[in-house]
Amino acid sequence: MSSINIKLKVWRQKNSADKGKFVDYDAKNISTHASFLEMLDVVNEGLETKGEEPIAFDHDCREGICGMCSMMVNGSAHGHQKGTTTCQLHMHNFKDGDSVVVEPWRAKAFPVIKDLVVDRGAFDRIIQAGGFISINTGGAPDANALPIPKVDADLAMDAAACIGCGACVASCKNASAMLFVSAKISQLALLPQGKVEAKDRVKKMLAAMDKEGFGNCTNQYECEAACPKEISVSNIARLNREFIMS
Numbered sequence: 309m310s311s312i313n314i315k316l317k318v319w320r321q322k323n324s325a326d327k328g329k330f331v332d333y334d335a336k337n338i339s340t341h342a343s344f345l346e347m348l349d350v351v352n353e354g355l356e357t358k359g360e361e362p363i364a365f366d367h368d369c370r371e372g373i374c375g376m377c378s379m380m381v382n383g384s385a386h387g388h389q390k391g392t393t394t395c396q397l398h399m400h401n402f403k404d405g406d407s408v409v410v411e412p413w414r415a416k417a418f419p420v421i422k423d424l425v426v427d428r429g430a431f432d433r434i435i436q437a438g439g440f441i442s443i444n445t446g447g448a449p450d451a452n453a454l455p456i457p458k459v460d461a462d463l464a465m466d467a468a469a470c471i472g473c474g475a476c477v478a479s480c481k482n483a484s485a486m487l488f489v490s491a492k493i494s495q496l497a498l499l500p501q502g503k504v505e506a507k508d509r510v511k512k513m514l515a516a517m518d519k520e521g522f523g524n525c526t527n528q529y530e531c532e533a534a535c536p537k538e539i540s541v542s543n544i545a546r547l548n549r550e551f552i553m554s
Contacts, residue, residue, distance in 0.1 A: 364423035375473030385475035413478035437516035467494035476531035482523030490547035
């Protein structure tokens, strides 16, 4: 099993009030089969052995599903590998002796809690504002009982793939949340169940987005490029249409 040694420059910040700074670490004898988070686990084990504070970072499923592993790796959200979360980024994508800069999402609406951990509660509040169906839709019908064009069903499923990690916000020069919000609106707007509350939904969710302090979209498409689920910016166009019709 091959291994590599890399040099890390990690953002350390005690709390939201601390200014924070970059600290250098050596990640030695890291298996090329290890994920980026497993590499950080090894570094933390070494820090704890020396009685030092481990690097705080978010993680949960480690399968590219939950979106918790939010961090910038060498200036790219989730790292340089397209369509990949940080937990799915493996060390064979790096070379022995590489220098890697690791830092948290940088956005006013995502305040740093500690080190690489940020508060993404703003996304939750946007969903709470309207990203749901409140009407009684009854029990689960048979799959073919409610005819839905395959094109619409596929687009709705593609939008629903958004894991709310925040990479779109972190990569946008304006820290815009339009890709996230548009995905959550699209997955409902494309289906019959979501059309009843469509007008109220888009207005409430956009108002919540603005209240949280996210920036405006200027069509740079960095959000789509950074999204680990490759959510299309065409959803933003749909959001704008929904808003105009509301």
